[in-house]
Amino acid sequence: MRPFLHRLRTSAWSYLRRAPGTYVWLLALFITTVALHHMDPRFEQEFLRQRSTNLHALSTHPVRVLVSSALWIDGGHWWPYALLYTVLHARAEHWLGTPRWLAVTAAAHVLATLISEGALLWAISTGHAPATAVNTLDIGVSYALAGTIGVLTYRLPPPWRYVYLAVILTLYGSPLATSRTFTDLGHFTSLLIGLACHPLCPRRPRPLPRTRPAQ
Numbered sequence: 001m002r003p004f005l006h007r008l009r010t011s012a013w014s015y016l017r018r019a020p021g022t023y024v025w026l027l028a029l030f031i032t033t034v035a036l037h038h039m040d041p042r043f044e045q046e047f048l049r050q051r052s053t054n055l056h057a058l059s060t061h062p063v064r065v066l067v068s069s070a071l072w073i074d075g076g077h078w079w080p081y082a083l084l085y086t087v088l089h090a091r092a093e094h095w096l097g098t099p100r101w102l103a104v105t106a107a108a109h110v111l112a113t114l115i116s117e118g119a120l121l122w123a124i125s126t127g128h129a130p131a132t133a134v135n136t137l138d139i140g141v142s143y144a145l146a147g148t149i150g151v152l153t154y155r156l157p158p159p160w161r162y163v164y165l166a167v168i169l170t171l172y173g174s175p176l177a178t179s180r181t182f183t184d185l186g187h188f189t190s191l192l193i194g195l196a197c198h199p200l201c202p203r204r205p206r207p208l209p210r211t212r213p214a215q
Helices: 002-018 020-037 041-049 055-060 062-071 079-096 098-125 131-135 142-155 160-177 182-196
Strands: none
Touching (some): 055 062, 062 098, 098 131, 098 142, 098 182, 142 160, 160 182
16 A cells, blocks of 8 residues: 555656646635635635626736636536646647747637637627627636647647647537637637647657768
């Protein structure tokens, strides 16, 4: 039993050391999720709406809500995010390094939010969405996660890279042909942003030239 616990602690410490940003973020989500579960349901929605990146909040406190919206999960359970963060975010952070991983996730979260909310604003102004949509609840970490899924394409060697790319484009693109919500647009946009972050990916070292043996 002791050797197993020792290997478990060693493995956990290795993950934390290689991807500190991922697990600090995950810890923040755990704390906020526990806090939500202790709130009155009537108060919870208003509390989250004040931290949502809806059109009203973006027009008054854009920086604050762009940051705070990535620290809360709208209901549900925390453990699926622990799995997704370990499989996706931790791997991307270890591969890219914390600064570049953070740049990818921030770009996906911020730009996809602005583009999707801009599309919602257009829908409201043209009568395709009700005026009350300016206060739509929009929080969570799914845009940043989609951006990480996109940039991980370059972690795979061909031909698996192209299979993976086809799968994620289908997964995120198919909802645009059916439901066409602003969140569907945001998810697909964040995936494209992750794919556009190829310049941030580490380059593989070139193989050394072969030398001919001396005659």
